[in-house]
Amino acid sequence: MADDWTEKYRPQSLNDIVGNPSAAATMRQWAEQWNRGAPPKRALVLMGTPGIGKTSSAEALARDMGWGIVEMNASDQRTGEAIRNVALRASYFNTFDDDGNFMSVKDGGMKLVVLDEADSLFGNADRGAMPVINELIKCARQPVILIVNDFYELSRKSSAVKTETVQISFRKPTASAVQNVLAKICRAEGVDIDPLAISKIAENANGDLRAAIRDLESLAYGYGSVTSEDASVLTGRVVRKDMYALMDAVFRKKDPQLAFHTYNEVDEDPGTVALWMEENIPYECHSTGDLVRCCERLSRADVYLGRIMKRQNYGFMSYARDMMTSGIPEALHSKKVTCDRFRFPQYLMKMSRSKSSRSLRRSLCQKLGYLTHNSGSRIQNDCYDFYRTMAMSDPEFRVMLVRDAGLEPEELGFLIDQKMDSKQVKQAFEEAFPKEEKEPKKTSPRKKASKKEQGLDFAVPEKKEEPAAKTQTSVGKTVPDPEVRGPSEKAVTDDKGSMKADDASAKTTPAPPKKTQKSLFDF
Ligand SMILES: Nc1ncnc2c1ncn2[C@@H]1O[C@H](COP(=O)(O)OP(=O)(O)OP(=O)(O)O)[C@@H](O)[C@H]1O
Structure with missing residues (x-):
């Protein structure tokens, strides 16, 4: 094609x-x-x-x-x-x-x-x-x-x-530059075009050369000529604007109508727009009166946004929008304008920087909640500092958290304010999962040897691993069992006192080590 x-x-x-x-x-x-x-x-x-x-x-x-x-x-x-x-x-x-x-x-x-x-x-x-x-x-x-x-x-x-x-x-090419490109393409393709049609296509494209070329191609397709009536079928394009355009309309141009229209072309939620206003108002107001009036409009907008959230009554949206957009330039009486760049909201910056640590903390709290029959948010709000202090001061407690709550190295590191490859974190994992227990697959050749030693020359069915096997924790709760929880798996047989595996594999499984590690109840 x-x-x-x-x-x-x-x-x-x-x-x-x-x-x-x-x-x-x-x-x-x-x-x-x-x-x-x-x-x-x-x-x-x-x-x-x-x-x-x-x-x-x-x-x-x-x-x-x-x-x-x-x-x-x-x-x-x-x-x-x-x-x-x-x-x-x-x-x-x-x-x-x-x-x-x-x-x-x-x-x-x-x-x-x-x-x-x-x-x-x-x-x-x-x-x-x-x-x-x-x-x-x-x-x-x-x-x-x-x-x-x-x-x-x-x-x-x-x-x-x-x-x-x-x-x-990159700036948008001017309408005349777009017209030149279109005229050149028409010459190359042998399309007979009315100059008025060229200027209509260029104007409608609003600097988007790709759009202009596509419009020209679709109008010329199959006809070989384009008249100005053909071009009048083109309708205006919706062009999305960014927050800087809105800030410019509000604080520099101080034009309530322009601010109102620009807001409609900005693809941001009203909460974010309010944050931008809040960040920039102190730098853009040049008199106390302006500052008071702007803050008053913004706080009104905030009240309406709060009511929308609370009552789900979106009828308040237009009031919030008007207060934030037309309201603020109308409240600026001083003619002075600031020449600095607009400021990006600090709140959004902090939230974006702390995103990974917040999600780490959330997953950590969920695991602790699972272990202790609590919700993640309860742990986060009420007990987090307790776990943190305990984990920082007691190495055995760290081992228990790794073994029973299934913490990952980065989660434990986060809890005790250390890097995931720090000595304390490594030590906790080594103690929770001693080497031979950590990699059960590597022990299989030894298992086979011991079966031979025992004279078991018939095929012993391997115990199939359940894809989502559950492990009983020391507080009696079952948690999804990632592969790494080898030792906890043994705890199932310990606690219940019954062997689920068939006799042969039971014979070949080495006797579980005596339980010396503490569980949560011991702390
Ligand atoms: N400045 C230009 N000069 C000549 N042709 C242009 C120009 N800008 C766009 N075009 C035409 O429009 C087409 C698309 O341009 P291009 O892909 O470079 O745009 P873009 O700015 O990268 O757009 P996007 O951000 O959507 O990727 C090009 O193949 C070319 O035909």
């Missing part, structure tokens, strides 16, 4: 990119630094709205420099592991040419690693991606380009993205 026109007319060199000459120049400079060795900032971030030539520029740069290209976009699987396997590896190692021959970086075997739509990379499906991206940014041995529509979305997840990359902002 023939390429659509956007692919057919994709720029082949940076010189063919319409608009953004300074962005192209910065890209070239950065690329030339790579030819002399790794520059201080190894990654480039290209940001801007869709369809204005970011991906095309990255590909054109690689072509201009004679580099290979490794691309990962949203349609690829982009978990941390996948990025490590593809992008990070490609950035670390020397490359292969198209025939599969090894090429060293010295021979010009440079490879550009491109992560497209990097701002939409960090959902559940892309788990673990962030640490790998950070590594890529800091340590890549090959040039890396991250492409984003929304830089703020990416930068809130990583400070390295903010400080250790070269950031290039």
Whole structure:
């Protein structure tokens, strides 16, 4: 199938990119630094709205420099592991040419690693991606380009993205630049087009060149000519705006109507918008009166949002929205404006930084709750400090937590404020699972030998492992049994005093060691 026109007319060199000459120049400079060795900032971030030539520029740069290209976009699987396997590896190692021959970086075997739509990379499906991206940014041995529509979305997840990359902002091409591209395509395709139609298509695209080319192709398809009436079927596109546009409308333009409309184009929940307002109000108000009025409007909005949550009455939403958007610029009487950048809400930053420790704490509390017949939140609110103090001061208690609650090394490390590979954590695991008990499979050859020794020359059916076998804990509760809980499994036979396995395997199982370790009741 023939390429659509956007692919057919994709720029082949940076010189063919319409608009953004300074962005192209910065890209070239950065690329030339790579030819002399790794520059201080190894990654480039290209940001801007869709369809204005970011991906095309990255590909054109690689072509201009004679580099290979490794691309990962949203349609690829982009978990941390996948990025490590593809992008990070490609950035670390020397490359292969198209025939599969090894090429060293010295021979010009440079490879550009491109992560497209990097701002939409960090959902559940892309788990673990962030640490790998950070590594890529800091340590890549090959040039890396991250492409984003929304830089703020990416930068809130990583400070390295903010400080250790070269950031290039792509602007939308002007309507006349879009018209020139469309006219050129029409000439090449032999399409007879009315100049008015060209300007209608360009205006409607609002700087999105890809959209403009697609609109032109669909109008010209099968006819070979486009009139201005044909172009009038195009309707306005909805363009999403970011929080900075809303902040600008509220605090810099101080225009209640513009603020109201911009809010509708921002894809954020009202709670987040309120946080942005709260963070920026103190810096944007230039008189006490302004500050008091703005805080008053914001607190009103907050009351309405609270009522929505409490009563699920979404009728209050319009009041909350009006107070936050039109209300605040209307409350700003001073004509002065601040020239600083808008501030990202501290609360969101802290929550995002503490995300992994909060989830670790939650899973830890759930395990402790399971062990002690409590809910995870009860442990978190009432007993967490008790467990923490006990675990910090008593090594035997740590062993019991590992053995009976099934804590993972990072959970135990978190509880006692140590790294997961610290001496205390290692020791607790070694004592909870002595070596021969930890790896039951390795003991099987010995088992067979002992059967022979006993003269059992018939086939003894192996005891099948239940996929979700349960282990009885020392407090009499059953917990799902991960493989690692070998010793606890033995406790089942101990406590109940009956052997479930058949006689033969019972004979070959070494007698359980005398129980010397403490259970929770002993503490
Ligand atoms: N500045 C430009 N100059 C020439 N052609 C362009 C330009 N911008 C976009 N195009 C055309 O639009 C198509 C899509 O552009 P590209 O994929 O580079 O956009 P993008 O900014 O990376 O968009 P997205 O963020 O959605 O990936 C290109 O194949 C090309 O035909």
